[in-house]
Every structure is written in C-alpha cells, then in structure tokens.
Amino acid sequence: MRPFDSDADTSVHTKPRTRIQREKEGAILEAALDLFSENGFSGTTLDQIALAAGMSKPNVLYYFPSKEELYSELLNRRVANCFAPLESMNPNGDPIEELRGYIRRKMEISRAYPRESRLYASEMLRGAPMLCDSVRGLMRALIDAKAEIIQGWIDSGHLAPIDPKHLIIAIWATTRQYTNFTAEIRGIATGADSEVFEGGMQTIETLILDGLRPR
Amino acid sequence: MRPFDSDADTSVHTKPRTRIQREKEGAILEAALDLFSENGFSGTTLDQIALAAGMSKPNVLYYFPSKEELYSELLNRRVANCFAPLESMNPNGDPIEELRGYIRRKMEISRAYPRESRLYASEMLRGAPMLCDSVRGLMRALIDAKAEIIQGWIDSGHLAPIDPKHLIIAIWATTRQYTNFTAEIRGIATGADSEVFEGGMQTIETLILDGLRPR
Amino acid sequence: MRPFDSDADTSVHTKPRTRIQREKEGAILEAALDLFSENGFSGTTLDQIALAAGMSKPNVLYYFPSKEELYSELLNRRVANCFAPLESMNPNGDPIEELRGYIRRKMEISRAYPRESRLYASEMLRGAPMLCDSVRGLMRALIDAKAEIIQGWIDSGHLAPIDPKHLIIAIWATTRQYTNFTAEIRGIATGADSEVFEGGMQTIETLILDGLRPR
Amino acid sequence: MRPFDSDADTSVHTKPRTRIQREKEGAILEAALDLFSENGFSGTTLDQIALAAGMSKPNVLYYFPSKEELYSELLNRRVANCFAPLESMNPNGDPIEELRGYIRRKMEISRAYPRESRLYASEMLRGAPMLCDSVRGLMRALIDAKAEIIQGWIDSGHLAPIDPKHLIIAIWATTRQYTNFTAEIRGIATGADSEVFEGGMQTIETLILDGLRPR
DNA sequence: TATGAATGAGAATTCATTCAT
DNA sequence: GATGAATGAATTCTCATTCAT
Secondary structure (H helix, E strand, O other): OOOOOHHHHHHOOOOOOOHHHHHHHHHHHHHHHHHHHHHOOOOOOHHHHHHHHOOOHHHHHHHOOOHHHHHHHHHHHHHHHHHOOOOOOOOOOOHHHHHHHHHHHHHHHHHHOHHHHHHHHHHHHOOOOOOOHHHHHHHHHHHHHHHHHHHHHHHOOOOOOOOHHHHHHHHHHHHHHHHHOHHHHHHHOOOOHHHHHHHHHHHHHHHHHHHHOOO | OOOOOHHHHHHOOOOOOOHHHHHHHHHHHHHHHHHHHHHOOOOOOHHHHHHHHOOOHHHHHHHOOOHHHHHHHHHHHHHHHHHOOOOOOOOOOOHHHHHHHHHHHHHHHHHHOHHHHHHHHHHHHOOOOOOOHHHHHHHHHHHHHHHHHHHHHHHOOOOOOOOHHHHHHHHHHHHHHHHHOHHHHHHHOOOOHHHHHHHHHHHHHHHHHHHHOOO | OOOOOHHHHHHOOOOOOOHHHHHHHHHHHHHHHHHHHHHOOOOOOHHHHHHHHOOOHHHHHHHOOOHHHHHHHHHHHHHHHHHOOOOOOOOOOOHHHHHHHHHHHHHHHHHHOHHHHHHHHHHHHOOOOOOOHHHHHHHHHHHHHHHHHHHHHHHOOOOOOOOHHHHHHHHHHHHHHHHHOHHHHHHHOOOOHHHHHHHHHHHHHHHHHHHHOOO | OOOOOHHHHHHOOOOOOOHHHHHHHHHHHHHHHHHHHHHOOOOOOHHHHHHHHOOOHHHHHHHOOOHHHHHHHHHHHHHHHHHOOOOOOOOOOOHHHHHHHHHHHHHHHHHHOHHHHHHHHHHHHOOOOOOOHHHHHHHHHHHHHHHHHHHHHHHOOOOOOOOHHHHHHHHHHHHHHHHHOHHHHHHHOOOOHHHHHHHHHHHHHHHHHHHHOOO
C-alpha cells in the first residue's frame, strides 16, 4: 500500500552505509520534515531539528552539509517520491472509473503523507525557489503522460471536451485543499476531520465526474 | 472595478491622521505586502522592508510597533477586505449564472490582489497562527450566507444535490490554484499566463457548472 | 515645616520665566524624580518621563538639554536642598536632647522626601559619578560644623568620647536604613510600615543616646 | 577566614561539569559581578561583560541564557552565600562579646566581598525586584534565629531592653555604610580607607555595645 | 513652544556554521 | 562519529537626540 518508505528513499543517497548512519539520517529527515512542513524553511532552526532528532546540532550538520541541503534533500527526494509511484491510470479502463480511482488515490496519498504534501505546497507557494529541475521534469512528464491518456478518452467521446492539463490541475487543487489547507477547512466546515474529508471527496467526485460525463 | 483601495482601507484605521503619515504607512504596508507574501513571515526581515519602503528600520518601527504587528495588520485588515466587498450573489437570479458570476469575480479579485491572496494562503498553510478571530468570524459568516442561498437552489431542484459548503470550498480551491500556485501552473501548462488563466477559468466553469446542472 | 519647595528650588535656575514654563519644568522634575529614584539613571527612559509628565519627549528636552542634565539637576539641586536647611543644632542646648532632636529631624526629612533621599543613596552607591563638587563641599562643610559642636560636648565631658564624624555617619546610616531600604525592612520586620518606623526610631535613640551618655 | 569561595559556590550548581566550563563561567560571573555591582542591572551591558570576561558576547550567552539570568544567578547564589555561612553566635557566650564578634565578622565579610555586598544593597534599594523567594526566606530565618538568641539575653538581664530585630537592622545599616557607601564616607572622613574603616568599627562598637550594656 | 517625524548608535538575542577534541 | 565550545553575521527592538515645522 505504501508506495515508498524512508529506507527506499535514502537508499538513493550515496553516503550512508552503516545501519546507524541510516537510522540517524532517517531521524534527522523525520524531524526536519515535521518542522519544515509546519513552519517553513526560515521558520525552522537547526536547533529545533537537532532537538527533535535527539542529537546535537553539529551532528545534524555532519549528515547534511547545511540547512539548505537538508531542506532540499527533503523537498526533492521525499516529495518527488510522492509523485513517482503514484499514478497508475489504465488507458484501457473505463474513463470515469479511472478518474475516480485517480482522485481517490491522490486524496489518500496526500492524507497518508501530509507533511510531504504540505512541504511541497509551501514550496510552490513561495515560487519554488529550491525545487530542482529533475523534479520539475518528472512532474511535467507525469502530467504530459496523463494528459495524453485523458485526451484519448475525450477524442473517443468518452469524456466531455476539456483541457486535460487543466483537469489535472483542478484535481490537484481540490485534493490539496482538503489535505494542506486543513486550517481553512476547519474554519468553514463543522464536524470531525474524517467526515469532512469524506464529504470533500464526495463533492469532488460529483463535480468532476458529473462535469465530465458527456450529455 | 476595484472593490477597495488602500486609502479606504487605512481609513478604517484609528491612528493615521496627517497626509505624510498615511503615505509612509502606505509605503511600509506596500513593501511589507510584497515581501511577506513572497517570503513569508520568518523569511522577511525588517531590513528588507525598510529598504523597499525607502526608509530606515527604526522609522518602520515608528509606524508599526513590531514586525508581528505589521504582519498582523496586513493579514487581518488588508486580507479581510478581500472578502467583505467581494461576494454579491443574487438568490433570485438564475443559479447557474449566479455561480458563474461568483467564480469569475472570485478569480478576478484574486488576480487583482495576488499578494493579499498569497499572504492569506500562506497563513492558512501554516495553520493560521496569526489570523484574528474577527476575520475568522467574517469568513464563516460569508460562507454560511452563501451556503444557504445555494441550498435554496438545490432544494428547488435547480441544482444537483451537493453539500453547499464543499462546493464553495471547491471553488476557493480551484481559483486559488490559478492565482497563488502560479509557480506550479507554469511548470505544467505552456503558454502565456493570461491564456493559461483563461483556460483555467473555462475548465473550472465546465466542471463545476456542468457538474451541478441537473440531468 | 517644609524646609523647601519646588518653587524655591527652581527659582535658583536661570531659564524659566513664565508661570507655564515653571509648571512644565516642575512636572518634568516631578516625573523624573519618581522614575530616577525608583529605577536609577540607566533604568529610566525619557519616554517614561515624558509620559509621566504628560508631554512629548522633545518637549522634555526643550526644558533640559539632555537626560544627564535632567538627572544632574535633580540630584544636585533637589537633593542638596535636603541638607542645607536641615540641621539646626544648638551648641548651647543639652547635648543628648540636641542629638535626639537631630536624629528625629533627620528621620522626618527622609520620610517626607523619600524619592530625593533614595536618589541620593542610589547615586552614592554607584560611587557618586554625577554628584557635583558644590554639593560635596556643602556636605563636607555641614559635617565639619556639626562635628565641631559635638566635639565641644565631648571635650566638656557631656558625651562619651567618640569620633564625631563617625557618629554622624552612624546616624545617617541608621536613618537611611528605615527610609531607603524599606524593601529590606519589610522582609525582616512584621507590622505596619509606620509602626516599624517608630520602632526603628526608638531603637536608634536607645543605642546612640545611651551609647553616648557618659557612665 | 574566607567562609566560601567561588568553587564551592558554583559546585552547588547543576550545570557545569568540565574544567573549561567552570573556568569560563567563573570568568563571566566575575566580570558581571564587577560591572553589575558598580553600574547596576540597566547600567551594565553584555558587551561590557563579554569584554571584561575576555570572550564574545554570544559566548557569554552560551553559558547564561540571558542577561537577566546572569544577574539573577549572581544575586541569588553568590549573595545568598554571603549570609549562610556567616553568623555563628553562641547563645551561651558572653552577650556583649558575642555581639562584638558578630559586628566584626559582619564588617569583615562585607569588606571581603564588597561587590556581592554592593550588588545586594543596590537590589534592595531598587525594591528587590529580582530577589528570589528562597533568599528572602533564608534571610528571614536567619534574622529570626538571631533575634531569639538576643531576646534570651535581654530576658536574662544581660542586655538592656531593645527590639532584637531592630538591633540587627541597626548593625546591618552601620556595617553597610562602611562597605557599600564608601563614596559617601570618603567625602566626609579624611584619612586612608583602612583607618576610616577601623574608626568606623570602633564607633559602631562603642555605640551599640555601650548602648546595650545595662546600667 | 511644542511635537510629529526620523535616525544612528547601540542593546539583547538568535542562528547557521566552524573548530577542536 | 559525536559533541561541547565558540562566533560572525544578522535580527528585532530601544533610546537619546535631532530636525522641521
């Protein structure tokens, strides 16, 4: 179910060899993710990270050369992984059902990884100054691929005509709302978080799927 | 077209009386809005604001007692004004056309005040630690009022059954995407910003309005 | 009864002519005395003084060229006046009764002008960096005169042999304790301030007068 | 003769373990004591302390979290130690001789630790805003204990009737005069400091002991 | 006279980073 | 590897004083 885990994640990395190293690095990344995603890059200090990771500040910098590198690592590796394994959309399946599945998986993944998701959103909101090109490329490629599939469905008359990329953007926007802007949601909707989440999912499906179903 | 301006804005304020005061205060708010909306609260320094406003740092603090107050002023006054004058929805009009008008006005207002809009989004993403209760109340009241109108349309069979609050959230989410997450949009869609914006608006209307139109 | 008042005080001054001026200057000195005596020179700001005096900071500096001058004025004029009119000791009176009278008047004057007294004590504790020579001279002359009288009483066998200057110092020390170090007194003795004050006076008289009475 | 030293002092402390730490902390406390006792809390800057201690300002703050903490540490630990080991008064000894011994020890201790003594006096003069409760309690307990002993002597007719607490206050007052108000003393008495000090001690003994000796 | 406006020189404190062990 | 120690460069904020009106 989990499309990736922290071990797989850091294994991409070149440095860490021993188990201890991997564990320490993991603890740092975990703490940093907590804090960066909550308070942003400037709002987080190495002291906080070191404290949360249960080690000394210099030790944090032993594993990651600088605060910026640590942030970048998180952003460009962990966040990238949010996309990569995510989207399996079957070009031969039923279009509406495939889209429904996509929306649901997107919501689920964001709910499962709220910190990664918020970190990414926060970076985007700032204008993405630290997002590396490879991740940008990855994203673009992913979108392009999906858009092509959707375009096929439109061309064959299974979906109402719409710009596929904008459709994907709309899906991202609405799912983001329920997973990253929870503070806003809580200010608007009443009820337990999970209920609101379900209500949101229902609404998104209604709008998008009914909006796309050809008349 | 502009539903408010900075003069009207600050006139609500108690303090500034002289012309000079209003001008200087305006310059500071302007600079602060630029910087806070771009780099967030912690990512912005008083030095930057003073430089951008063309005055000395203590002079900035002569007008606003602290960095936090300045931020708060911006967030809670300027941003609040984004909502208040915004939404006129006619309960007696044609539901679909009223919603279309609402979506368009929402998009326009966000495009006209991108910095206020981004500042607000950024605050929300952080969990809204500095958003004051009066603004929260304003928002909630606005949503409640709109939701009631929409519920009326649903009850009379003019719209497909949907949770009105979630509908509004969906509209906010999608408009936000095109006005605040431009960095992400640019990474996905090709073409001039304004074209992309138009495409987005078109897509949102299609999804939401067709999604709501009863079959 | 009052050995001096603020009018007499400031009249020594050269500048102020009009009534308003004298009043304003008085208000400033009053506020400054409150604050300096409570918080010391560095612990007091011109803002605080201006606020307490009910005027603007530049206006304070219109009357007194600098914070230091204001403090100095207070210290060297008001405090000096504490001494000058104070001590009438009759060389022909009964020695014990004259000393008793002196102790009582000293206590009373310190109690009547606690702020001046505390300001002076605080300056002394710091090493008296701003006490001007004329006040030093005044004090010395006063002590010398008293010491001579007392020496006469000792020489004529009316008092036990003792160094007259040290006697005066002892009187100052003990009276100061009850008027300036009230925080310490309150930490030690129980009962209402005035009772404690009376007890202190009684004790001082007992010690000094009995200690001096020849056996 | 020295009833305590700085090593014993800081060893009560929880934090410092290594030799370097103790040395540095000691250097800071030493410098701070010099400066705070001379210029008071507000009149002293961290820059001055850092300079005097031969280290950088942040390094000072590495050992003490804030200026206030540093001051408080000094006041409440070092000064408290001034009292604790001080007063051994034998209830079974000769009352006059015991009091004489007490006065002398009190004078000596204040002369040996003039900075601690002045710091304490300065804090008291300000109204003791930073004196912690435990020190207050210590003082009160000490006074109570001594007062009881003295009362016993009075009850058995060995001393003239007097309020024991006020007697102690008088002793504190006069000893303080010679150790903390040296600036005033120098303005009054002529001769070398040590001679003046001896003269003062002689006078205090004469007054208090003769004043108390029953006739 | 009086004051709003402005500021340079500090003040305390923070923080990413380096260094020595 | 790990950490205590140290610091330069900010960063927010204060304050006495000046200036213009």
